[in-house]
Amino acid sequence: xxxxxxxxxxxxxxxxxxxxxxxxxxxxxxxxxxxxxxxxxxxxxxxxxxxxxxxxxxxxxxxxxxxxxxxxxxxxxxxxxxxxxxxxxxxxxxxxxxxxxxxxxxxxxxxxxxxxxxxxxxxxxxxxxxxxxxxxxxxxxxxxxxxxxxxxxxxxxxxxxxxxxxxxxxxxxxxxxxxxxxxxxxxxxxxxxxxxxxxxxxxxxxxxx
Amino acid sequence: xxxxxxxxxxxxxxxxxxxxxxxxxxxxxxxxxxxxxxxxxxxxxxxxxxxxxxxxxxxxxxxxxxxxxxxxxxxxxxxxxxxxxxxxxxxxxxxxxxxxxxxxxxxxxxxxxxxxxxxxxxxxxxxxxxxxxxxxxxxxxxxxxxxxxxxxxxxxxxxxxxxxxxxxxxxxxxxxxxxxxxxxxxxxxxxxxxxxxxxxxxxxxxxxxxxxxxxxxxxxxxxxxxxxxxxxxxxxxxxxxxxxxxxxxxxxxxxxxxxxxxxx
Numbered sequence: 041x042x043x044x045x046x047x048x049x050x051x052x053x054x055x056x057x058x059x060x061x062x063x064x065x066x067x068x069x070x071x072x073x074x075x076x077x078x079x080x081x082x083x084x085x086x087x088x089x090x091x092x093x094x095x096x097x098x099x100x101x102x103x104x105x106x107x108x109x110x111x112x113x114x115x116x117x118x119x120x121x122x123x124x125x126x127x128x129x130x131x132x133x134x135x136x137x138x139x140x141x142x143x144x145x146x147x148x149x150x151x152x153x154x155x156x157x158x159x160x161x162x163x164x165x166x167x168x169x170x171x172x173x174x175x176x177x178x179x180x181x182x183x184x185x186x187x188x189x190x191x192x193x194x195x196x197x198x199x200x201x202x203x204x205x206x207x208x209x210x211x212x213x214x215x216x217x218x219x220x221x222x223x224x225x226x227x228x229x230x231x232x233x234x235x236x237x238x239x240x241x242x243x244x245x246x247x248x249x
Numbered sequence: 250x251x252x253x254x255x256x257x258x259x260x261x262x263x264x265x266x267x268x269x270x271x272x273x274x275x276x277x278x279x280x281x282x283x284x285x286x287x288x289x290x291x292x293x294x295x296x297x298x299x300x301x302x303x304x305x306x307x308x309x310x311x312x313x314x315x316x317x318x319x320x321x322x323x324x325x326x327x328x329x330x331x332x333x334x335x336x337x338x339x340x341x342x343x344x345x346x347x348x349x350x351x352x353x354x355x356x357x358x359x360x361x362x363x364x365x366x367x368x369x370x371x372x373x374x375x376x377x378x379x380x381x382x383x384x385x386x387x388x389x390x391x392x393x394x395x396x397x398x399x400x401x402x403x404x405x406x407x408x409x410x411x412x413x414x415x416x417x418x419x420x421x422x423x424x425x426x427x428x429x430x431x432x433x434x435x436x437x438x439x440x441x442x443x444x445x446x447x448x449x450x451x452x453x454x455x456x457x458x459x460x461x462x463x464x465x466x467x468x469x470x471x472x473x474x475x476x477x478x479x480x481x482x483x484x485x486x487x488x489x490x491x492x493x494x495x496x497x498x499x500x501x502x503x504x505x506x507x508x509x510x511x512x513x
Contacts, residue, residue, distance in 0.1 A: 081330045084342035084352065084366040087386065089414075090407040096416065116476035123479035137377050137475035144403055144415050154485035161489050168490070201480040209379055209418035212401075220485030231485045 094245065096142030097180035099134050102150055102217070105174035105189070108163045110152060123218075129153040129162030132217075139209060141180045142245060146209035148178065151218040154231070164219040167192070170237050178215060184248045187215045187239035194222050194233045206236055215239040289371075289469070290346050292320040292331065295355035295388045295454035296364045297461035304332045316454065317465045322352070331366065342366045349373050349469065355388035355454055358409035367410050371448055375472035376416050381443040382471065383451070384414035389436075390456035393429040397438070398422040405429060419445035426453055426462075436462045446473045 099112045115124045115133030125133040132152040139146035152164035174189045195203060197220075206216040215238070222233025292310070294301055300313040303320060306329055311320055322329075324346055332341040333354045340363055344352050349371035357365050369386055376382050385396050387407045396404040396413075399422055404413040406429045425437035435457055443449050448469045455461035 081332070081341040081343045084331070084344050084368050085410065087367050087369045087410055087412050090387075090404065090411040092405040092407070093413045094415070117479040121480035123482045125482070125484055135476070135479065137379075137477055140416075143417075144398075144401075145418055151482050151484050155487040155489040156485075157487045160487070164484070165490070197481060197483075200482060201478065207478045209377070210420065218482050218484060220483070221490060224485075224488035224490060226488065230483065230488060231490070234482055234484065 094142040094144075095182070096140035097183055098136070099141050099148065099150070099178045099180050101177075101179045102132055103177035103179070104163060104166055105170055105176060106166050108166070110163055112150060115151075123151055125151050125153055127153075127156070129156050129159045129164070132164070135207075138207065139213070141178055141183045141185055143213070145211060145213065147205070147207060147211075147214050147216050149207060149216045149218070154219045154221065154235075164217075167217055167219050167235050167237050168221050175242070176215060176217065176237075176239050179248050182248055183245050185213075185245050186242045188242045189237055189239045190214075191236075191238045193236050193238075195236050196222075197232060197234050200234050200236070203236065205238060213241050215241075289349040290322040290324060290344070291351050291467070292322055293351050293353040293355075293452055293465055293467070294318045294320075294333075295353050295452055295465060297455040297463060299335050299364075301354065302332075302334045304334075306330055307332075317463065319465065319467055322346070333364070333366070338363045340364055340366055344368055351386075351450065351452075351467070353386070353388050353452060355452070356390045356456065358390060358392060369412055369450070369452075371450065371469060372414060373448060373469065373471045375474035376446065377475035378473050378477055379419055379445050380416050381419045381445050382414055382416050382448045383441075383443055384412055384448060386412040386450065386452045389453040389462060390458065391426075391428070391435050391453075391462075394426050394435060394453070395429050397425045397427060397434075398441075417443055419443050424451075436464060439464075441466070444468055447471060 098114055101109050102112055103109050110130060110132045112132045112134050113126045114136050116136050118124050123133065123135060129152065132150045135149040138149040141148060153162055154164050155161045170189055170192045172189050172191065176187045176189065178185050217237040219235050220231035221235040222231055224231050292303055294314045294316050297316040300315060302312045303310045303314050305322060305324060314320065326347050328343050328345050330341060330343050331352055332339065351369040351371065353367050353369060354364050355367065367388065372382060385404060385407065387394060387409050393406050393408045395402055395406065403415065407413050421440050421442045423438050424441040425434040427434050436453055448471050450467045452465040454465060455463045
């Protein structure tokens, strides 16, 4: 496909009597005042990403302050507006509209059931007694980030939607871990509160081992 | 040595806000009769002060193209020869056209007598709702640079001919290009709006030496992915945190375990 421009170029060079025509192996032909329609052209370089480029990823594991590791599934928001958390209480759900590991801004949102009728209490129960300063780790396929707990709060479940610290894509990198807690009122839909643990990154993103 | 070179340049304050707004208003398709694109390739004139004739496969696309102009190329996929020329120089390169690309004419990091051409591939993959993808390309006569956004270092150490990108919330960022390792801004700070559901490409062009540092900003829509913000998170169902229920559960659990043990 580059043969034809080459031939044209060589022909052009021959016509202008340019002595460089004897060395056709040269990468770029000299630019001449002759308005030749096709000068010999080499492929334009394709730009590389800078070495500092981060490829964000969805988290695959979360390590709770106790060291207990939960698998993480991708979850969305249902038609009823509720986050579709994994039924298995041993797994957490990562909200697919939130930030990923490696995104420069915003909240990575994880939620897990605190209990279920079939499985009893789940690992997320420890979030109720989490303390500021404790560590949480998120691991994706290639990226790992450590976080330090900055707040543990009980939020009335109908107020959760207004918590920009929890859901907003704006602001610094952070992690929001959500489960249920507070009063259980079966007639009013079960747990009346959400337990929200917010954590900030400690140290840089590093490769997952 | 690097910082000395940078300090030599006049510290031109650039009114990028205005130029950005103007560029956003430039219609991507300057010719009315562009076929619905199988590819979306654009030529970006990134050489300040030059009026450049652009030809593709020997055919004139446009003459006297001013810096910061962006021309859509109505070409089929495959190899094409793109030529940029002025009275002083002529640069001709083949470009393997596929997908969405920007064919950028720009000066290399160390100014020579002739600009060069670099092809940037556009990532049009979908972004989460309310976010946009920002891609910054270094096509200026400056050493490697960092990009600051809202006082935070967003990208580091981008060399001429390189780019870096991130998905960021759609809002307006106060952006500056600074030399890697510190120093006065090479460009900005300026306000850069990032549109949701779009790829915003920023090409830093020109040279601080003659005050021609500037930016070309172009926007291409991309798809949206991910779900909207939940209004509720039901993260428990059994009420086992309630002391009475927990006791009941514990009893049931023991009972069931016992029954199972007996059964097995």
